[in-house]
Structure formats: C-alpha cells, structure tokens
Amino acid sequence: xxxxxxxxxxxxxxxxxxxxxxxxxxxxxxxxxxxxxxxxxxxxxxxxxxxxxxxxxxxxxxxxxxxxxxxxxxxxxxxxxxxxxxxxxxxxxxxxxxxxxxxxxxx
Amino acid sequence: xxxxxxxxxxxxxxxxxxxxxxxxxxxxxxxxxxxxxxxxxxxxxxxxxxxxxxxxxxxxxxxxxxxxxxxxxxxxxxxxxxxxxxxxxxxxxxxxxxxxxxxxxxxxxxxxxxxxxxxxxxxxxxxxxxxxxxxxxxxxxxxxxxxxxxxxxxxxxxxxxxxxxxxxxxxxxxxxxxxxxx
Numbered sequence: 001x002x003x004x005x006x007x008x009x010x011x012x013x014x015x016x017x018x019x020x021x022x023x024x025x026x027x028x029x030x031x032x033x034x035x036x037x038x039x040x041x042x043x044x045x046x047x048x049x050x051x052x053x054x055x056x057x058x059x060x061x062x063x064x065x066x067x068x069x070x071x072x073x074x075x076x077x078x079x080x081x082x083x084x085x086x087x088x089x090x091x092x093x094x095x096x097x098x099x100x101x102x103x104x105x106x107x
Numbered sequence: 108x109x110x111x112x113x114x115x116x117x118x119x120x121x122x123x124x125x126x127x128x129x130x131x132x133x134x135x136x137x138x139x140x141x142x143x144x145x146x147x148x149x150x151x152x153x154x155x156x157x158x159x160x161x162x163x164x165x166x167x168x169x170x171x172x173x174x175x176x177x178x179x180x181x182x183x184x185x186x187x188x189x190x191x192x193x194x195x196x197x198x199x200x201x202x203x204x205x206x207x208x209x210x211x212x213x214x215x216x217x218x219x220x221x222x223x224x225x226x227x228x229x230x231x232x233x234x235x236x237x238x239x240x241x242x243x244x245x246x247x248x249x250x251x252x253x254x255x256x257x258x259x260x261x262x263x264x265x266x267x268x269x270x271x272x273x274x275x276x277x278x279x280x281x282x283x284x285x286x287x288x289x
Contacts, residue, residue, distance in 0.1 A: 027146075027147040027150075028147060028151070031147075031151070031156070043151075043162060043165030044145075044147040044148040044162065044166065045165040045169025047147070048140045048143065048144040048147070049169040049172055049173060051140075052136060068146065069146070070143055
C-alpha cells in the first residue's frame with residue numbers, strides 16, 4: 001500500500017487525515033470531529049477501513065490504548081501527504097471559482 | 108420494566124450478528140481492528156448516533172471492501188465474496204429482526220387471536236395442559252420456545268409473569284404429554 005493507492009481513493013482518507021492534523025484522536029472523537037467540520041457521518045466500519053488503509057500506507061499510527069480506546073495520530077509522511085492534497089485541491093478550487101466568477105460576470 | 112428491557116435490547120447490536128459480521132472480514136484485519144471496531148459500534152449505538160441495522164449494513168459493506176482489498180485485483184473471488192457477504196448479512200438481519208419481534212411480542216400482551224398455549228408452536232393449536240401442572244402460560248405466536256422469553260400466566264393461574272424454560276416446553280410437547288399420561 002502506497003500513497004498512490006490512497007490518492008485514487010475517496011475523500012474519506014483526507015477527512016481522517018484532516019481530523020488528525022491537529023492532535024491524536026480515537027474512533028469516536030474522529031467520527032464526531034469529521035461530522036462537525038465536514039458534515040459527513042462515517043460509520044465504524046467505514047472509519048476503520050480508512051484507518052487501516054492509512055496505517056498500511058504509514059500515514060497514521062496507533063498510540064497506546066487509553067481507557068481501552070486506541071487513539072491514532074498522523075505521521076510526518078501523513079502530514080506531508082495531506083498538505084500536498086489540500087494544496088492541490090485549493091488550486092483546483094481557485095481555478096474553478098475564478099471561472100465561475102468570469103462566466104457570471106459575462107452573462 | 109419488560110418494555111424498557113426490550114427497548115434497551117433493540118438499542119444493542121446482537122452479539123450473534125456482530126460475530127457474523129466480524130467473520131466477513133479478512134482474518135488479519137479482524138485480529139487487528141475487530142475489537143476496536145465493535146467497541147466503537149457499540150459506543151455509537153449507545154449514544155444514539157446510529158441504529159443497530161445501520162451499523163450492521165456499514166460493517167458488512169466495509170467488510171466487502173476489505174475482502175476486495177485482500178484479494179487484490181482478482182475480481183471474480185471478490186465478487187463471490189461480496190455475494191456471500193450480502194447473503195450472510197441478509198441471514199443475520201433476518202435472525203436479528205426475528206429476535207426483536209419476539210422480544211416486542213413478549214413485551215406487550217398479544218391479542219387473543221395471536222396467542223396459543225404453551226408449546227403450541229410445536230403442535231396443533233388449542234389449549235393444552237402441562238402434565239406436571241407447574242406452568243400454564245400463554246405464549247405469543249411469534250415467541251420462540253426455549254429462549255427465556257417472559258409470557259403471561261393464564262387466568263386460571265395466579266397473575267404474574269413467568270419465564271418459559273426449554274424443559275417446560277419439552278414437558279408440554281404432545282408426544283411427551285401422551286407418554287407421561289396414564
């Protein structure tokens with residue numbers, strides 16, 4: 001599993017990485033945080049599917065259990081990957097928004 | 108109280124279904140994440156964030172994805188596993204909904220047309236004496252025998268609720284009743 005295979009996957013991995021960008025979180029906190037900032041409610045299976053994929057790609061890593069819950073944290077590689085993906089998305093968003101603005105202004 | 112108990116049971120993931128769903132995942136994945144994902148599922152259900160049915164569907168779908176990943180690019184085994192997973196899920200949901208129906212049926216007294224006497228599900232409908240005379244109970248038609256569901260005691264007996272045990276069911280079965288008679 002490499003970052004290339006993550007690249008082709010859905011946005012769930014990006015949502016998880018974004019949630020972990022500031023501090024480690026366990027599963028329940030991840031789901032609540034993603035719901036708060038993205039309006040997307042992930043199921044337990046979906047979340048752990050994404051976490052497993054990210055862990056195989058060494059983009060996140062588990063921390064020792066706290067009260068029988070395993071928090072996960074983003075790795076340095078994960079942070080770099082997230083930065084690249086978000087920069088790319090921001091560039092595409094900027095182009096798209098500019099073109100929409102031009103089209104609206106000319107119509 | 109029974110109604111509250113039933114409501115609480117419905118707000119939990121059936122352990123048999125949970126086990127079945129975990130079996131859908133590849134062994135390595137199950138060993139690494141199985142306990143965590145089940146704990147999180149229970150937390151979400153307990154917090155009212157999801158329902159057992161929705162959680163089960165989510166786990167089954169994720170299992171299909173993980174199986175597909177484990178099998179790599181070979182699509183035929185992946186398809187076969189997907190079909191098997193969906194069939195297993197359907198069977199599991201059927202078992203769960205049956206159990207929930209039974210719990211609901213025992214929680215609220217069933218209409219007269221929907222009750223038969225103890226163990227009549229195994230025999231012809233109609234009143235039947237329990238040979239030992241220890242128990243005479245009404246059993247909702249959908250209540251499963253031998254699973255410890257609470258049932259109503261018929262008017263001939265003191266009011267209250269009793270629990271049908273599998274031993275009582277065997278005692279009341281028609282063949283046993285005949286053999287135990289004079």
